Amino acid sequence: MHIGIDVGGTNTDAVLMAGDRVLATIKTATTQDVTTGIRDALDGLAEAHPFAPGDIDVVAIGTTHFTNAVIQASGLAATAVVRLGLPAAAGIPPLTGWPARLRSAIGEHVHLCHGGHEFDGREISPLDPDELKRVAEDIVACGVDSVAITSIFSPVNQEMELAAAEILRAQVPWLRISLSHEVGRVGLLERENATIVNASLLPVADRITGAFHAALVKVGIEAPLYLSQNDGTLMDAEYVRRYPVATFAAGPTNSMRGAALLSGLSDCVVVDIGGTTTDVGAVVGGFPRPATTEVDIGGVRTNFRMPDVVSIGIGGGSRVVLGEESVVGPESVGLRLHTEGLVFGGSTLTATDVAVAGGLADIGDPTLVAHLDRARVRRCLDAIARRVGVLADTMRTSAEPIPMVLVGGGSVLLPDSVPGFDKVVRPENYAVANAIGAAIAQVGGEVDRVFSAADGSRGDILDKAKDEALRKAVLAGADEDTVRVVEVEELPMAYLPGDAVRVRVKAVGDLVLGGTR
CATH class of the missing domain: 3.30.1660 (Dodecin subunit-like)
Structure with a gap:
């Protein structure tokens, strides 16, 4: 048996599986201490389908920890940036265009050094060991432990990055080093940015993987831990400690993989509606279609591997102003939906309340939304369906018909027909497709x-x-x-x-x- 867990902004979903067979599912509220939510989810699975901890072969977790750390500029390590390329590439220094909060979080530790290659493999200039030794001295003086090394055209020739890392590590053995040819693709600034983000997340990766292990041990599970990465595959905890940036967008990726399994469709458009956002992507051959352009992460342009996903601020927890022209989102009550939503006895009108009032969902106490104007409720739900339909239509690559698969707990906001799509599928266990995607x-x-x-x-x-x-x-x-x-x-x-x-x-x-x- 194996367990899949997906930590979202509103809910933490978990599923117990044997092969491709779902044995039990659980949806719990995400807690401020996310690992507590994971323990709650594991306890819930054990109640739904008792199992011996030793019977679990693998636990796979999809998490937003690392994305949130960058967006919130929280817990990031002070990071030294070493660019190899002088006398070229000095016109636009590293960290150009970064949001002020992120620059402040990682510090202004920028070093431009000699080295790098032309696009045809010729050296721009030789590596200067003495120059790098001076950089090492400065790194020690500033108390920096993480370093991002980027050499011009290192995807063509990575020798200088490897040599620079060896020199720095010989001077400062405890350094955490990220190399750009292992993180990003061709494109100097975007690849450099991705490498800096990765290096700044290294201590976060140690802390989070350690907390996940502790959560499993607390419930007696000693199975190997894997985390979801953004191409629909898994990586072990040691890999996460080196490349935490690979977890970005793992949530939508898990949902797409789970949707493909549950629906039996290897090619489809997947609409995943959670508590805060609606994420739309395309599945091709059973795997998420990758993005072909630069990706913006917390205001930083990067070019590492990411799924082709578009999002809007509509989810089950979205705040709603009900009127002739209703306003839905992008503000959301998030993980407080279970206490602030009207159907749960709260005082905030949310999209979930509108879905219950419109007869699309049976959640909480429907009598608490019986006073809502039925005509306005219907117009609001129609507007949500149109907005999602337009967004999903952007995922098409041809005029050929393609089915839509609805997953996520918030997909109750949509009816069984969506404008622009002839076939709409809402498979069994749709609400925990993300956790199923992690598990498989x-x-x-x-x-x-x-x-x-x-x-x-x-x-x-x-x-x-x-x-x-x-x-x-x-x-x-x-x-x-x-x-x-x-x-x-x-x-x-x-x-x-x-x-x-x-x-x-x-x-x-x-x-x-x-x-x-």
Whole structure:
């Protein structure tokens, strides 16, 4: 058996599964101390379907901890930024365009150093060890423990990042170092930003993974802990400690994976409505479609792997002003829905109250919303359906019909038909699709590199990339017999010499369970 948990802004959902079979589900209120909510969810599962802690093979958790830490600029580590590229790339220094609150949280520890490569692999300038040793002295003097190293065109040649890390670590052995070629993609500023965000989150990652382990131990579960990452696969706790930024948008990703399983549809548009937001994404071949553009995280432009998701501030906890032209959201009561919503005896009119008044949901005490004007309630619900339908329509890539799958506890806000979609599916256990997505997630390996003609023929290059992706998946914990390639993407890079091509390959496999590895 295995457990999936998804921590949202309003609810913490958990599911107990045996293979693809759902044994028990539970939805509890997210607590200010999120790990307490996880313990409550585990206790609820044990009550719904008693199990021995030793029978659990794996616990997979999707969490918003790291995203929230960046958005709120809370708990981030002071981070030194080392860019290798002088005398080039000095015109726009690191942290340019960052919100003031984030710059203040991580500090202004910026170091421009020699090094880097041209797009064709030629050195911009040699690495200067003495220069980096002076940087190490400054890092120690400022009391900084986290460092983000970015070299120009390191996705083409990462040698200088690796060498710089070795020099700094030799001077300051306790440094936590993030390297840009391991975090982001081609595009200096966005890749650098992603690396800085990752480095600033490293102590948060230690604290959160430790708290999750403690929550499991408290209820007697000693199974391996995995966290969801934003491509629909899992990573173990040690990987999270190195790359916490990979957890961003794991919630919507889990929902999309869970929706695909529950609906039996490998290609669909998924609408996930929670307590605060509506997230809409596309599933292609059973996995979330990745975004192809830069992603804004807390006001910082980044280019690491993220799902293609669009969101609006409509959820079950959204505040509502009911009138001739009703206003829904974006403000939400969030995790206080269970005490502030009218149907729960509170004094705030929420979208959940409107859904109950309109007969779409049976939650709380319907008599507490019986006084609401029925015509205004109907117009409000119609407006919500139209807004979601328009948002979902942006996920189309062609005029061909595509089904919509509704999941999330807040999906009770929508009727069984949505404008623009011929087929709308609300599968069984839709309210905990996010936790199911976490529970069934596989283990993945990805390669995203620039190859040239010197690396062989097109077939040789693709075979080399596929083999590397398959190997990475197995090393990450996938069962070798189940690993397969699910995505191959080639992008010719006309501005690079030697018939260069960027190749991205993703492989996934089932997690090794029960000590059979």
